[in-house]
Amino acid sequence: MARIVQKFGGTSVADIERIRNVAQRVKREVDLGNEVAVVVSAMAGVTNQLVNWTTEISRLHDAREYDAVVATGEQVTSGLLALALQDIGIDARSWQGWQIALKTDDTHGNARIEEIDTDQLLERLKAGQVAVIPGFQGIGPDNRITTLGRGGSDTSAVALAAALNADRCDIYTDVDGVYTTDPRIVAGAQKIDRITYEEMLEMASQGAKVLQTRSVAMAMSHNVRLQVLSSFADVPGTLVVNEDEIVEQRIVSGIAYSPDEAKITLRRVKDRPGVAGGIFGSLADAAVNVDMIVQNVTEDGETTDLTFTVGRSDLDRAAKVLDGIKEDIGFTDMIADPTVAKVSVVGVGMRSQPGVAKTMFQTLADRGINIQVISTSEIKVSVLIASDYTELAVRALHTAYDLDGDVTT
Amino acid sequence: MARIVQKFGGTSVADIERIRNVAQRVKREVDLGNEVAVVVSAMAGVTNQLVNWTTEISRLHDAREYDAVVATGEQVTSGLLALALQDIGIDARSWQGWQIALKTDDTHGNARIEEIDTDQLLERLKAGQVAVIPGFQGIGPDNRITTLGRGGSDTSAVALAAALNADRCDIYTDVDGVYTTDPRIVAGAQKIDRITYEEMLEMASQGAKVLQTRSVAMAMSHNVRLQVLSSFADVPGTLVVNEDEIVEQRIVSGIAYSPDEAKITLRRVKDRPGVAGGIFGSLADAAVNVDMIVQNVTEDGETTDLTFTVGRSDLDRAAKVLDGIKEDIGFTDMIADPTVAKVSVVGVGMRSQPGVAKTMFQTLADRGINIQVISTSEIKVSVLIASDYTELAVRALHTAYDLDGDVTT
Numbered sequence: 001m002a003r004i005v006q007k008f009g010g011t012s013v014a015d016i017e018r019i020r021n022v023a024q025r026v027k028r029e030v031d032l033g034n035e036v037a038v039v040v041s042a043m044a045g046v047t048n049q050l051v052n053w054t055t056e057i058s059r060l061h062d063a064r065e066y067d068a069v070v071a072t073g074e075q076v077t078s079g080l081l082a083l084a085l086q087d088i089g090i091d092a093r094s095w096q097g098w099q100i101a102l103k104t105d106d107t108h109g110n111a112r113i114e115e116i117d118t119d120q121l122l123e124r125l126k127a128g129q130v131a132v133i134p135g136f137q138g139i140g141p142d143n144r145i146t147t148l149g150r151g152g153s154d155t156s157a158v159a160l161a162a163a164l165n166a167d168r169c170d171i172y173t174d175v176d177g178v179y180t181t182d183p184r185i186v187a188g189a190q191k192i193d194r195i196t197y198e199e200m201l202e203m204a205s206q207g208a209k210v211l212q213t214r215s216v217a218m219a220m221s222h223n224v225r226l227q228v229l230s231s232f233a234d235v236p237g238t239l240v241v242n243e244d245e246i247v248e249q250r251i252v253s254g255i256a257y258s259p260d261e262a263k264i265t266l267r268r269v270k271d272r273p274g275v276a277g278g279i280f281g282s283l284a285d286a287a288v289n290v291d292m293i294v295q296n297v298t299e300d301g302e303t304t305d306l307t308f309t310v311g312r313s314d315l316d317r318a319a320k321v322l323d324g325i326k327e328d329i330g331f332t333d334m335i336a337d338p339t340v341a342k343v344s345v346v347g348v349g350m351r352s353q354p355g356v357a358k359t360m361f362q363t364l365a366d367r368g369i370n371i372q373v374i375s376t377s378e379i380k381v382s383v384l385i386a387s388d389y390t391e392l393a394v395r396a397l398h399t400a401y402d403l404d405g406d407v408t409t
Numbered sequence: 410m411a412r413i414v415q416k417f418g419g420t421s422v423a424d425i426e427r428i429r430n431v432a433q434r435v436k437r438e439v440d441l442g443n444e445v446a447v448v449v450s451a452m453a454g455v456t457n458q459l460v461n462w463t464t465e466i467s468r469l470h471d472a473r474e475y476d477a478v479v480a481t482g483e484q485v486t487s488g489l490l491a492l493a494l495q496d497i498g499i500d501a502r503s504w505q506g507w508q509i510a511l512k513t514d515d516t517h518g519n520a521r522i523e524e525i526d527t528d529q530l531l532e533r534l535k536a537g538q539v540a541v542i543p544g545f546q547g548i549g550p551d552n553r554i555t556t557l558g559r560g561g562s563d564t565s566a567v568a569l570a571a572a573l574n575a576d577r578c579d580i581y582t583d584v585d586g587v588y589t590t591d592p593r594i595v596a597g598a599q600k601i602d603r604i605t606y607e608e609m610l611e612m613a614s615q616g617a618k619v620l621q622t623r624s625v626a627m628a629m630s631h632n633v634r635l636q637v638l639s640s641f642a643d644v645p646g647t648l649v650v651n652e653d654e655i656v657e658q659r660i661v662s663g664i665a666y667s668p669d670e671a672k673i674t675l676r677r678v679k680d681r682p683g684v685a686g687g688i689f690g691s692l693a694d695a696a697v698n699v700d701m702i703v704q705n706v707t708e709d710g711e712t713t714d715l716t717f718t719v720g721r722s723d724l725d726r727a728a729k730v731l732d733g734i735k736e737d738i739g740f741t742d743m744i745a746d747p748t749v750a751k752v753s754v755v756g757v758g759m760r761s762q763p764g765v766a767k768t769m770f771q772t773l774a775d776r777g778i779n780i781q782v783i784s785t786s787e788i789k790v791s792v793l794i795a796s797d798y799t800e801l802a803v804r805a806l807h808t809a810y811d812l813d814g815d816v817t818t
Contacts, residue, residue: 016462020466052484052644055490056425057425058492058495059496060495060503062495065488065492065495065502066488068487068488068491068505069484069485072484075477075478075481075484076462076478076481079475080462080463080466081480082466082471082474082477083463083470083474083478086469089466092472093473094477096554097478098507099553144508145505202434306719
């Protein structure tokens with residue numbers, strides 16, 4: 001007997017038929033004698049509709065009301081799944097965030113889970129009742145509904161698995177696992193059986209949209225065994241685990257890419273203390289996420305060229321912020337390039353294996369792809385290239401690191 | 410300065426534009442210096458969609474899950490209206506039933522309001538904040554969401570007005586008041602300026618679908634001044650008040666009708682004590698509402714013919730129940746007629762004025778309309794007729810009691 005948390009995303013619960021299908025998957029775990037808690041997303045499309053209504057009705061944004069509106073999507077699914085389970089003879093009930101209680105901080109619209117009261121849940125789970133919990137939401141210290149930000153249902157599931165001390169957290173989605181790269185780009189992309197948290201984190205934040213980054217980080221810090229698998233196909237998924245659970249580690253596990261980047265270069269920034277803080281502080285205040293940052297010293301020795309990347313959809317906002325502080329900071333020009341992409345090579349094996357970066361640069365050079373910015377961590381190398389070359393680069397790197405599998409069509 | 414509860418129905422909040430329109434109506438009361446609490450229905454069509462999902466997914470019906478699903482419709486509207494109010498500079502927040510708390514009994518799907526904690530609400534209202542409350546729902550003793558049954562938002566509004574000791578409860582709907590009869594049938598139907606609770610109760614339960622019966626009964630018992638008015642037109646509505654607030658009382662205030670009735674006759678029922686109790690008890694257990702009941706003694710003196718009406722949609726269910734107890738109760742035949750309608754003449758004035766019933770019977774006889782069953786109360790006379798004659802009867806009675814106004818087209 002094990003305790004399992006299952007999470008089903010929006011496409012997995014898109015309509016009544018699919019919710020019935022989800023009920024069957026839950027039943028399978030119950031029939032194995034397991035205790036099961038299920039976290040559900042809103043039916044596909046519902047959250048977008050709700051978000052659109054809130055933005056249509058008011059440009060001002062009271063995040064507390066936004067949360068009250070948007071959280072209903074998952075509430076609907078939780079009740080429907082409980083009904084579907086009861087319909088096939090499984091004892092089940094829905095638990096809203098405020099009933100559990102699943103407590104978050106007060107950052108409405110983007111709250112963090114702080115504590116989950118598990119007494120009631122555990123009692124029911126042990127009695128054999130399936131708990132169905134709306135993802136993406138909780139209750140704030142103001143006794144109002146909070147939401148965790150888009151994709152937050154993964155985080156709900158992992159947090160719940162941690163709080164319940166679950167043996168496994170299964171994330172059911174519309175793909176059957178984590179691949180060495182995007183199979184839409186590389187036909188020979190292979191499903192990864194086991195991947196480490198660190199790698200998954202890089203893959204997720206580098207644009208492999210299978211799991212929300214935050215949920216992976218949380219799984220890592222609480223040691224939650226994560227499994228990514230398909231709602232629709234009966235095939236093994238990908239297990240996200242500690243490094244020591246992976247016997248044979250490849251040097252490079254996967255190639256991630258993020259096509260929607262924009263590059264900003266500030267020319268001749270006055271090179272004095274506090275300048276970088278001023279620039280990136282202002283961008284952070286405007287909620288612009290800055291990613292890769294490179295600074296070059298110019299010939300005169302008094303100014304510097306500063307280059308960094310932001311999400312493409314943040315470019316206009318970033319430009320506005322920078323325009324506003326131009327006098328203050330002191331730079332001559334701002335050059336924005338919205339046609340860049342980030343490509344990353346990820347693998348824990350590269351820690352012990354030199355030459356990974358060299359292979360990357362060589363491979364790209366061989367294809368005539370210019371590298372604009374480089375950024376590295378212990379287990380990944382990322383480069384910024386012109387976005388037109390994205391697919392070419394991903395394919396070339398996938399081959400260069402020997403990741404291509406058999407192509408079955 | 411007054412304290413007002415406003416309630417807006419589903420068609421009044423059917424889309425974002427209409428919710429903005431509602432916000433303007435709320436603003437008008439706020440601008441007058443009034444304290445305002447607003448009760449909202451789900452956007453038109455939403456509740457039906459949610460109900461359909463619950464019935465589609467499971468024929469078994471856990472009313473607690475049904476409630477969790479169906480209550481989301483009003484929750485969405487409450488958040489959206491709060492946003493719309495904020496957008497035009499009005500301080501407002503949504504209050505879910507469990508936040509208030511609006512406490513009900515545990516009859517999920519058809520709960521009764523038991524108590525409303527008004528401390529927090531009153532504090533905010535006095536501070537000038539508009540409270541937006543989802544209608545039709547509350548929180549049960551099991552800490553789970555309850556709903557009040559279809560049309561329950563009227564009841565929410567009246568209960569809230571009573572608890573808040575409000576000066577008025579304005580029910581905004583898609584008609585501009587209560588009419589002497591259905592204007593779709595009688596072109597000369599007139600809007601009633603003031604109507605008593607008792608009359609409104611008869612009009613509502615007799616098929617004038619402007620206000621939910623339960624909400625009128627509650628308004629009467631708590632002395633809540635009710636006003637029915639249009640969300641779309643700026644014209645005076647109908648005020649529902651105590652009899653002493655109406656200076657000149659007509660003898661007959663209105664003609665109500667209910668087209669969807671069915672008549673059941675049980676032939677030669679054994680005439681012994683407990684028989685009627687057995688029949689109507691069994692029907693009540695099956696949630697079949699029985700309305701008009703007539704019993705005739707037959708010639709033999711030992712059996713009786715029993716005739717009564719049920720809602721047409723309940724007929725099959727009723728027939729099944731009766732079939733099941735036929736042996737037990739002892740009757741020879743069951744004759745069902747699904748083609749009957751009930752027409753009622755309503756008015757508190759008839760208490761002091763004899764001859765109202767006579768006028769009704771004469772008018773119908775003159776038109777060749779056969780009266781099948783008669784039922785009376787202090788302030789109404791109802792007859793059952795063949796449903797084909799419904800419109801003819803309503804028009805003739807409307808004229809006979811001098812209710813016709815000028816026809817403007």
